[in-house]
Amino acid sequence: MARNLSTASVRSRLSAVVRRLSAAVAARVSVDPRALAAFRIGLGALLIADLLLRSRSLTAFYTDYGVLPRRAFFSDYSTSYSLHALSGEPWAIASLFAVAGGVALALLVGYRTRLATVVSWLLLFSLHARNPMVLNSGDGLLRMLLFWSAFLPLGARWSVDAVRRADRGADAAADAAPTADPVGGPASGDGGGPASGDGGGPSTPGPSEPAVASVATMAILVQILVMYLTNAVHKYRSDLWMGGEAVAYVMRADQFTYHLGNHLAEFSGLLRAFTLLWVALLFASPLLLLLTGTPRAVLASLFAGMHLGMAVSIRVGLFPVIVVVGLIPFFQTPVWDALDRAVAGLNRSTRLARWRARLESLARAVRSLAASLPRPTASRRLDGLRSEGLAAGIARGRARFSAVVPTVFLVLILLSSAGSVGYAEVPDPAADALDAVDMQQSWQMFAPDPIHTTRWYVASGTLEDGTERDVFRDSTVDFDRPARAETTYRTARWRKYLKKVSAADNENHRSYLANYLCTDWNRTHETDVETVTIYRLYERIHPYNGTVEAANEFELIEYDCSGEFVQDA
Template identity: 40%
Template sequence: MTARLRAAVARRFGVDTRALAALRVSLAALVLVDLCLRARFLTAFYTDAGLLPRSLLFEQYGTISRLSIHAVSGAAWVQAVLFLVTALAALAMLAGYRTTLATVVTGVLLASLHYRNPLVLNSGDTLLRMLFLWGVFLPLGERWSVDALRDGETDSRRVASVATAGVLVQVVVVYSTNALLKLRGERWLAGDAIRYVLELDMFTVLLGDVLADFPALLVAFDRLWLAMLVASVLLLVLTGCLRAAFAGLFVAMHAGMLASMQLGLFPLVSIAALLPFLPGAVWDRIPGWQHVPGLRSLPASRYARRVEGALPLVALPAMPSTVVRWTRRVVPVVLVVLLAGMLVWNAASVGVVDATAAGPVTESPEPRWSMFAPVPASTDYWVVAPGQLASGGSVDAFHGEAVSWDEPPDVAGSYPSARWRKYVANLRGADPAVAGGFADYLCTRWNGGHDVEVTSVAVFVVEQQVRLDGPNPTERVELAAKNCSSQ
């Protein structure tokens, strides 16, 4: 009986080593893409000349922000160097070169980057950090990696551990938490939640504009998605082809989000998180490195020697046998505690357990995985930043155009990126000093790049209530006003 139970648990909480390799490649690639996207606004988001100088960061976010390596300096060149180091670590992780070390360095620098400016983060960033946390304890470099070529690729096809259980449960917790929150919202139960989301022009792109014209189809998607979230625990219960099919359905839904809504990297991070659920039958259809054209006739040992000669050997100090032995005993215990803490925290965030009885949690934490729940947003908004020119005219200091309060032809396109939209969303409920930082930045940016200076800047959001059966009223909300000449 015990053997059968162990086998059943291993089938559900074990992960194919090729799936872990695919997870490694996906996470590293996502970090590289994310760095490229963030680098476009490096000065605005991560320097003292930007939206959130370190003085304001420390004032608003306290101790946690001081742990950020990126907060050591407010200079743009320091941030550029840190971006480069993170990219190099991610490239090493992508190739599977000193995989564990590369994963640790990439994960630490990624978390540091996130804590440097929490105002531009979304649920995808949180999930990405959690995947890195579990990834440190997973054999991500056992297949399809430089490490595997050097050490000899293992025949192991499956690994089951507390860490594999953790990464699988983490994904189900995200979906289950979101399901509980959605079930508390009338619109999700009524079937019109996705219709409201796609009526928000600040989110809707590409396919979303087409789908918005088919309300009956959106109701079907609403019901299907809610049912999938409620049944997401089946990702752990099912095995084999049924698990692969169910995970594939989630992948398809996230791909639909990517094609219809401006959500940054969230859909791609979610797809990467689903890779460990794919069983060996899926990966058996994917050829190994030895089948890649040009490498087919190159023996693994010979290729490994070439790799070893071409890349520097990062030699780590050998730990004493006693330390190794205790590490093997302690790490699983730590991971069990981490897994239990994660479950309690998320249960407390949705009120399933009393937060006061949740150990270190002293008050009800905010749900991490709300994602359009319990009620999807029903307000579009765009930024208008009228600036008074020294010459006597006016200009929108954010867009560099004439001031207009009308709805932009493309609200989503009026934001430079999804992170800018997230920043503006967070401004609406933030301390006035944070919005003041936005106005200061607009003053500095305009006056540093134009011959005619602005003497003052005000920051407004124009809020537009979305109604399915009537006109959408608008309201101007002033967030900040600054005298640029006093800077």
């Protein structure tokens, strides 16, 4: 008897421990539905902004008239598949950009949210595959965030989907009621029910709806943590980062700096402090997952503030903003409850209140219009597909899929990140799975050593009349260090592209670039160019005394515009 009691007691204690651990994990991986809604809006806005920025070089980067025509793409990336490679015409790529923008807008407003998320990921995956030479870490992170988002209820709040669910609930309640008060009942759409858009329905913020805790919420949080920790390990192996000199060197490499960054190079003590603070934050990043509530929000805000500082100091595309959006799920329910109270306390006569009233009126008008449209009758529906058994089976299958797939890929990205810093070896099947969806983890942003030289490029073209022009900048040929190196690049993506072109394993791309410069010049100028010679020049300045430590130039390729498509570098 005592033995039985002892066994029961052990089981009870183990169960209690498991329950406490489960509760502790759930508290740390839970994400408030309002955070998911804000995250969805941020993702949609980022996708639209990304498309607009890329469209400035649409022809140059994604068509047969650019730096990677399809014959080069199919030759160099034979294992890659891209919808954007089905045609090399600018109008076709522009059409795909427009479709992606429309789907991103649907994601932003929360219309058919899950479908919009999946399609956005597929289109982004295809776009990235079309020209890997212009990608940066921000692109990889945005793609990862979209992947995990496909398994999250992003449309539960502040979305068209939430309004539609509220309407269906109101219609069902009205149909079930024996009578409806024509003046103040729920059917009037002007009372306090869900249909009004101003009550307690899913479209209205409120603390009552529980936070979401799942494998997918864990994955979206761990993804940010993996990025920080992997980068921290890379930086730990750098004397410049651990010695506090890295940011000072970056600020001297003025192909990156702009706005505030143009004025920070002289404040070496401040930059040293920023370097050490950033390294400390990276190593403290596990606290983003270990802390909860307000302490977590404070730490996440500190990370977000550092990234916003990057956004106004160094030209690295959308990367800082993408990370800030990725940090939104770390803000838990107490933060959103406080925001709700602040919004509720606003004076109703303010401009914000007037705009809210207009939006609610517009939403009611749209719902009324939708309700007036003819709907298919029940006799036209496939009754078998509406059966409860089939619906339950589909729901169970969807739940299992939404749990198994994120679990598998969460394990894979942890393996990949450990492998990228030499702490594990990724098995070949796992590496193949990660490659198939482009989810390999590296995160070497400015690490191990940051870019600490100012780089610029000169494309000296000899024209038919014997004169020389820089055919990249359409200017006179000048090898001197420019006053601001960042002005010599058309966009941040061009800077990234040129850096990759100059790498030793990308010699073919030097021919692709030179061929593009030849054809683009001859298409837009009266005097053709006959040969193009591309140079990379650099200069390294000591961050503290301003003296030149090193300077050199390197010829990447001399290209005959009338010769073979690919020529020896």
